[in-house]
Amino acid sequence: MKALWSWLLELCDLPTMPTVEEGVRALTGGGLEIEGLTDLGGGFSGVVVAQVVAKRPHPDSTKLTLVDVITAKDGPATQVVCGAPNVPEPGRKVLWARPGATLPGGITLATKPVKGIDSPGMLCAEDELGLGDDHAGIVVLDADDPTALGAPAQRALGVDDWLLDVNVPANRGDCLGHEGLARELAALLGGRLVQHDVSADLVELASELRAADLVELAIDDAAACPRYVGRIVDGVTVGPSPRRFAQRLRAVGVRPISNLVDVTNYVLFELGQPLHAFDWHRLAAPPRIGVRRATAGERLTTLDGNDRALEPGDLVITDGSGPIALAGVMGGQATEVTAATSRILLESASFEARSIRRTARRLGLLSEASQRFERGVDPALADRAAARAAVLLARLGGGKIAVGLADHDRRPPARPPVPLRLARAQMLTGTALTTASCEDALARLGCTATADGDGRWLVSPPSARADLLREVDLIEDVLRVVGYGEVPATLPPLTAAPRPLTSTIADRARRALAAAGLTEAITFGFQAPARLEALGLPVDDRRAQPIAVRNPMSIDQAIMRTSLVPNLLAAIARNLSFGLPDVALFEVGSVFLRADGQPATGEPTALADEPTHAAIVLHGSRPRRFGAAEPWDAFDAKGFALALARALGAGDVAVAAAAAVPYLHPGVGAAITVGGVVVGHLGEVHPDVRARFGIDGPVYLAELDLGRFAEPGPVQMRPVPRFPASSRDVSLLLPEAVPAAEVEAVIAGAAEALLERVALAEEYRDAEKLGPDKKSQLWSITYRAPDRTLTDAEIERAHEGIVARLTAHLPAARR
């Protein structure tokens, strides 16, 4: 909401005149943040009001005039050269930029010859002062302009003023007009609101006509339209508004159009009540005004010339013949005020906020009016605003006001007073409020407070304050007036709150992976569908059935991620584009899967499963000192995955061959299991997949579903060995197809009590010596007893047993 400081002061009676800075501080401190403060006349200086005392043609030019001006009554006259065609007759006032004056654009005036005659400065047009675009001629003040000679031009132009850009909270629709803001300012500065009393003007300007004879209201829907006031102003003449009146509108962002239209906007900004002026002669005769929901198929051409299809939810104004306006949003073209208008039906009404909001949003018509109706307009304002506007119309348009008004008044009954307890206010705020401070605050806010026993009041807020419904609302407002600076800082007493169970697994995973040397990335929860498709998942895979965002900001954010992998691959590609060849990243975060029983496509009807995943991607080389690159490989991914699983407290972690993962290389992929249950995968990203992300060179990844890990209990100590261990090696010749894990499993399965540890010591291939598709592995097996030093004989017996088991269970030969 844009507000003018002068307009606010006009509506306030304050104990002392505040500076604009004091006003801004008070309003901001009261919750109406001033987001901008503009000095309207700040664009120029040194321009003064001067009176023309004589004029004559320039001797050497037909277009130039020599004008004598004075800046004090009976003061010396100065001759200025002027090129404008509209130099007024002596007696009228103009604006003189004297030598030394500055104008917008950094121009500084001096005395300069114009066609041979010195001109000390110049007489100004509007556009030269940065106000409006009128360059048809110099500014000539109205004949009755009261500004003193020599006064700054700002005063005469109505720009010796400040424009406040007020951020009005959503619940304070009452502050979308100067009156509401003035009520706040008065409350905060200890003054009172001033309202225009137009009753005398109504009598003075009354015509012989009676409103009741000229308009009839037939409104059934009290919920949609609780109040509708119509007034008739007759005999008006369309013309431009007075300069300062138009200047106010221009300052708050409304283009002046004509006196009749400008009045409706002026009152809207003054009181917050949207108004509409119909040309009475263009309405059905006699107009029978109704408010109803549009019916399907109805159309209306609005003021902006658009022919609009109406929908059944839209509220329309009718005149007996059909829709003439979209209630609260925009008037109809067929009944708008034109240059020929002489009689006006003025509409001052309130409409249901929700309907206005829906219609305005659907049609993209967020007008000054609709914005106010959306937040709620006080129905008590309608007749006051109509009267104020009628008087202004009659004054500015030279007309008369029909006696009386058409009033559909179906306001809900006045709200019952709200009880307020001093003790509750003190407790809730923790602030030293007193009976006196509460009563003072309530009075300043315009509330009527009646004592209701000791430390209790029954409070009736002003009708404009529809937000003051409950005790807590009153407590807030009392505290606002007292000042939030009065609230002390205390700490709540410590009580043992039950500890909600929040898993710490995700954060344990983050710490473990960072400790392992990886860098954490956080990527968006949504992603581009193409990135998911690049993984090549089959359609029946849950991850290929993402939940779509209905209204994404771009296609890149159109679906919720079902895997961390695509965003991480994209991050690799981005780092490559930055010239970083080595990328090792991890992310721990939620993925979003359709809940069990939900359809595979379309909008879900239930919340998603949101398991937390961890993913690691490696591309390029390991960190190294210098010299030859040491490329990452799949065993790095495995190492990180195992380190993570162990950090999460999983005991029985293994990596096993698994069904092919579509986005992994068919020969370089495996499952990660905990206790035999698959918890994730690792391997090399399929070359086709990484190519789709623009990555040239292998990528290794590991991904784990952290939901499969339980919060570990405290680690239990195992006895530290007291007797020495002994190792024996066995060298095996094996077919290529036998995985290492199988050899390990055969050894571990030997039920040998002395067996402590198995490790692969060497592996080599040599087609000539070993034969094709063969490999030689040297396994080192460690034996130990907890209670004695083993004898050679014991070790030999155990070791030979295991070797025999290996050759029996595997196509293995001892070498």
Add this chain to the structure above:
Amino acid sequence: MDTTPTDALISQLDRLAGEFAAAIAPLDDEQAMRATQAQFLGKKGQVSAVMKELGKLPLADRPRVGEAANRVKDAIAAAVDARLAALADARRAADLARKVDLTLPARPVATGHLHLLTQVRFELVDIFAELGFAVAEGPQIETDWHTFEALAIPKDHPARDMQDTFYVADEIVLRTHTSPVQIRTMQAHPPPIRIVAPGVVYRRDDDATHSPMFSQIEGLVVDRGIRFSDLKGVLTHFANRFFGGSGGLDVRFRPSYFPFVEPGVEVDFTCAFCRGKGCRLCKGTGWIEIGGAGMVDPDVFAAVGIDSEVYTGFAFGMGIERMAMLRHNVSDIKLYYEGDLRFLRQF
């Protein structure tokens, strides 16, 4: 002068000592030296061979020869010791002569990086844990009811404009704030409640200071007798712990409107960078806007079945990116989410 056989034997023995010294002179390892020593002193060694002649000598001469033999043995042992000592000295000297250019690059020890937002979140949670707050969480894809309705933001409420929402279905949204965690916590636990809820949220907003996904931390305290002043005290503690250094930062409340709190406030901290004097960061005001807060609205308590006459509470919400931006001078919110190692590795 004729030499007696005894004298000849003795001089033979003495000669062996010299021969041994010559034999080990070129050797530089102990093992070879010991082998040479065995050749001289072993059972089949040269000294033994000489001593086999002893039986042929007159008895009276034998002690002299025995002395000579012992002298030779001692000489050989001393020669070995001296040679070994010399070798050890040489090795040590050679070792100490080594020079390494330690200005060459280090062998990298892999040091990973937690994301700046993770580090800041850990710190925030730790600070609130000091005041007895536990951590709570909730889903990111959330019901309209938990996100809005239960927080006193019915459909068509103007406050919905404040948070432009991503929809997944009519009644399912991407949560626009962490406040639905308040609702879930109050539904699951009777008071007293004292939680913080960090998490990511989504809004249709994208510019230099807004990201369509960002993170918040929400706080909620519900108990008997919780006061507005307690909110100020808790946030003052937080401000000083997170930004304060030497302390002395104040919290300023400005009235504001959030439907789920009443009174509702915007919270400002004394600018920690200029200590309130006014600087570029606080745009000369001396204050930094840090989040929204207020007393839990009775309508919210009603939605979760808590009696607002018995219990009161406060809630607050702050943007984690903003706090990290302020403290670490991060220039653009987008940097957090691009996976750019040049950014991530700085923290």
